[in-house]
Structures are given as structure tokens and as C-alpha cells.
Amino acid sequence: MLDDLTPEPKPKPRHSGHRDRLRERAAKGGLGALPDYELLELLLFRSIPYKDVKPLAKDLLARFGGLEGIGAASHEAVEDQVARTLAYVPGKATRAVALDLQLIFDVTRRIAREPTAKRPVISSWTALLAYVRVALQHEPREQFRVLYLDKKNQLILDEVQNRGTVDHAPVYPREVVRRALELSASALILVHNHPSGDPTPSRADIEITKQVVQAGRALNVEVHDHLVVGRDGVASFKQLGLM
Known part of the structure; x- marks a missing residue:
């Protein structure tokens, strides 16, 4: 039953x-x-x-x-x-x-970021490019980030400085360098994305980079590079001869 x-x-x-x-x-x-x-x-x-x-x-x-x-x-x-x-x-x-x-x-x-965080950033170029692409390649709005480095080019902090619109994120050179001093960073790498997909630096990108480089030079903070991330790839200011 x-x-x-x-x-x-x-x-x-x-x-x-x-x-x-x-x-x-x-x-x-x-x-x-x-x-x-x-x-x-x-x-x-x-x-x-x-x-x-x-x-x-x-x-x-x-x-x-x-x-x-x-x-x-x-x-x-x-x-x-x-x-x-x-x-x-x-x-x-x-x-x-x-x-x-x-x-x-x-x-x-986070997995993509680990190799960058464990080794000197400059000698881990492939890992750095992979990380910035994963982080920013498909962001729908422009985002400006700074990678702060110590004397051995170890990553101290990856910090979002500003988030903006589909084609603009305001950047304040003095704030970028002031933050480097707070973190005791010796150098930095600027990174931002172009939601349009084309990583070609704009005139505004070139001008703001010059301002950050000048502000950093006055306080002995070196700007190693500025990377622009788009769906079509990553543009390096240093490789393009823009700095």
C-alpha cells in the first residue's frame, strides 16, 4: 500500500x-x-x-x-x-x-591583472596590454585610469581617476601627480578607453598627456606611457612617438 x-x-x-x-x-x-x-x-x-x-x-x-x-x-x-x-x-x-x-x-x-601585479610592469608588456584590454575594451563610457608604479616598476595601484561620457572623461594633471606623491610612486602609466572602438589618440589626449608629463617632471614622477584602449586594439603614445 x-x-x-x-x-x-x-x-x-x-x-x-x-x-x-x-x-x-x-x-x-x-x-x-x-x-x-x-x-x-x-x-x-x-x-x-x-x-x-x-x-x-x-x-x-x-x-x-x-x-x-x-x-x-x-x-x-x-x-x-x-x-x-x-x-x-x-x-x-x-x-x-x-x-x-x-x-x-x-x-x-582579476586573473588577467595578477601577472601585472606580480612582476615589473614594463618587463611584462604583454600582460599589461592583456590587462588593460580586459578592463577597458568594452566599457560603454570613457574611463581614465592611472597605473602607479614604484622604483622597480611594480604596480602599486590601478586607480580610476574619472568616468565620463561616451567620448570624454575629464582629467586633472595636478591631481594625477598629487596622488602619485601620496602613494610614493616613482612613475605612472596613463590609460583610457575610446568607446568608439578606434584607439587613435585625439588632440585632446595628446595635450592632456603633455600636461601630466610636465607636472610629473616638476616633482620627479616619470610618465612611462599613455595607452588608449579601443575594440580595434591598444595605442601606445611612446610607440607612436607622441611622448
């Missing part, structure tokens, strides 16, 4: 077979063999256990232009896309998905 009271197991959702097959392919062929949308699906499986997440993965990639774009997007923008695709009412569930995605991408940024 007790057998009659045992609840029948719930049938698996139709997409569960797809999840199993995708996990098996990833285990056999490695994650590197998966296209971006399937890699994103695997991440979303953990946040959304009972829905087909392939449409969401594709919509997120399309809206933000790729995995790095998703990582750089605001929490609100990611949550909005989750709600739109899954027909959810924005709230606890959509916030949880957006937070899970941003957590993963922030861990990626």
Missing part, C-alpha cells in the same frame, strides 16, 4: 537532454572547442536550472557584442536582457542571473 503513496518522479524538461549532451561534449573535447554561445550556456545552466538558456546566451552575445561586452555591461543592462528574453518580471531571479555573470567576468579581470 505504501507504494501507492510514493510520488511519481517529475518528468525531465525537454531541454535536459541538450544540457547533458553539451556537458558531455565539453568534457570530451574541452571548453576551448565550444563556440561562445555554448560556453555561455554552460554558465547559465547553474543560474537557470529549468529553462532553455540557448536563446538567452545568443541574445546576450548579440546585444553586447561578445563575451567581453557582457562582462563590461552594467548590471542593469544584463538584467534587462535576461528579463526580455525569458519573459521574466525584473526582480530577484533576474538580479541573481546578472550577478552570477558579472561575478564570473570580474574573476576573469
